[in-house]
Amino acid sequence: MGLSPYLILSMLLFVTGAAGFIIKRNVIAVFLCVELMLNAVNLSFIAFARHLNQVDGQIFVFLVMVVAAAEAAVGLAIAIVLYRNRKTLSVDDADMMKW
């Protein structure tokens, strides 16, 4: 089993997450798509770590997971504050910083 099948699966997962990031209108669904993209990148890190026979890729996945946990916690707190202040979770209704 070579490296390429894992990279292609990782790419498919990443593109699915990126498309969902654009399509989804709910803030929490957008965060789920970000998690999907992080997960795809983790898969290619692990595939490279196994293929190159070194452990560094696994450590990077460990660090990415920590960043994902922090990002999810802060993002969900922002979602709660957004819902409390505006009574909506739609990204289309939360564009006051856009213009």
Place this chain on the structure above:
Amino acid sequence: METAFFYIFGAIALLSAINVVAQKKVFYSAISLIICLCAVAALYMTLDSPFIAAIQIIIYAGAIMVLFIFVIMLLDPFSAALLRDKKKSLKYFAILLGLLVLAALYPILNSYNPAQAPRNIDAAGGTASVRHLGKVLFTEYLLPFELTSVLILVAIIGVVVLAKRKP
């Protein structure tokens, strides 16, 4: 054996990932993402990374996704049904963009094959050894590891400040 596992769990991961995007209700998206994370954890097992597979299940599918579902339950389980898609064209644009990226990247990734094993691992069990992983994590990567604890601390304080109700 590894090929069979790759195709089974890769198909599960891909289908549940598409389901994450396709589902209207965000709760079902979250459940689907948990399935995807577990399938990817199974792939990590076949890729000689048992420790990463374990923390994928415990931290990702356990802690982070429980946090997501907690917030979904707290806010509005059925709000996605109320959300109307204002920009229908965006969906086709995103799918087109995704297919374009796939068409551009597929030949590169399909032919990419770097030389194997530039560094020899002296520990028993190679990359699968958790002992070796721990040794590298606490010597070579000690500074990033300690910085992640600061990052977590900043996240905790930030979340408390954000979510606290103003008096």
